[in-house]
Amino acid sequence: MKFLTAALAFLTFCSTAYAGERQPIATFDWAVTETLSMLDIGPLGVTQLETYNEWADNGLIAYDAIELGFGPMPNLELMSHLNPALIIGGLTPLNEKLSHIAPTENISLFPITGDPWQAVHDFTLALAARLGHQKDAKRLILESEQQLARLNHKLSADQAPLLIIQFRDDRHVWIYGENSLFQGILDQLGLTNAWNKPTNHVGVSTVSIDELPAIEGRLVVLKSPHYTASIGDRLNRGGLWQALLRVRGGKTVYLPVNYWTLGGLPSAMRFAETLVETLEDT
Known part of the structure; x- marks a missing residue:
């Protein structure tokens, strides 16, 4: 398929992104984590990382991130030892405990309200803005929309x-x-x-x-x-x-x-x- 050339170029970037900047961020949200990796930011710790990689099998999240345990019941002792600078994820019931370890922020894609593609766009930019990567995010969104336009033309009407x-x-x-x-x-x-x-x-x-x-x-x-x-x-x-x-x-x-x-x-x-x-x- 001709479109695979462009697709592979986009996915190659995503798959290798985590080789870049490592930041002391812990996350409980896989949408957050794979977006960070796409932005060339490797999080320090991720909950249920092995489960994600087994499911997705796509290398979008760094394999060398530290496993933080089960999402609803993370290893708080390990997190304290790692001393992250920021914790991102929609875990409101845990926020009080987590806030004793590091500042917590609820940047999440779900639940989606309104136009779903716009929600993905806004979520990506919001996360990038928090970490100073707005320019990278805008470029990747533009590349994604260009790729979607190419894919659209491949489908019969x-x-x-x-x-x-x-x-x-x-x-x-x-x-x-x-x-x-x-x-x-x-x-x-x-x-x-x-x-x-x-x-x-x-x-x-x-x-x-x-x-x-x-x-x-x-x-x-x-x-x-x-x-x-x-x-x-x-x-x-x-x-x-x-x-x-x-x-x-x-x-x-x-x-x-x-x-x-x-x-x-x-x-x-x-x-x-x-x-x-x-x-x-x-």
């Missing part, structure tokens, strides 16, 4: 509305709606989201797979690590899922997941590139 789902288990899915990270990308690519019902604070609805045949739109199944490791085989062996696919008719798209579904600009761009490549090939 008759694309069906997309129903983007992620399996929780073999009977329930999350469907991504209008206040999700993915909605901003669909808008930029000129694609329609088939799901317009209420969602939770991160833009997803939980639905039984029995309900899927009645929902219009082309089915896009996110092949997350959870799907690949434990759900996909069960679905392929089970008659219910196969029957539901036959009832729906048309082609189902299986989309590789090499991004974090609740991430920031780096994950949004990786989703866009993977989606367009997959739609072109099906």
Whole structure:
């Protein structure tokens, strides 16, 4: 694919960004952390870093950052020992304890209100402004929008509305709606989201797979690590899922997941590139 040349250039920058400036920042938010790495800022410590890298498998977060433990219950003793200069993340219940370690700031993308792409834009600039990297952020946003315009031109004008789902288990899915990270990308690519019902604070609805045949739109199944490791085989062996696919008719798209579904600009761009490549090939 010709567009992959530009895509790889953008992703190569993102993947190598953490090799630059290391700052004494601890973060509890993966959208924050991957955005910092994109801005050439390597955070000192990250909660559940191993989980993120296992899920996203994209090198957008520095592997040599220190693991700070489980997000809701971080290792406060370790954090005190590391003595960060700043803690970033939406952990309001913990802020009182964390404030004894370092200044805390709640810079978060979620919940998204209003236009999702604008929310990603504003979040990226707000984080960059806090750390004096506004110029880099503006450049990267511009490069992202140029790449999205190129990807848009790769798609045919008759694309069906997309129903983007992620399996929780073999009977329930999350469907991504209008206040999700993915909605901003669909808008930029000129694609329609088939799901317009209420969602939770991160833009997803939980639905039984029995309900899927009645929902219009082309089915896009996110092949997350959870799907690949434990759900996909069960679905392929089970008659219910196969029957539901036959009832729906048309082609189902299986989309590789090499991004974090609740991430920031780096994950949004990786989703866009993977989606367009997959739609072109099906």
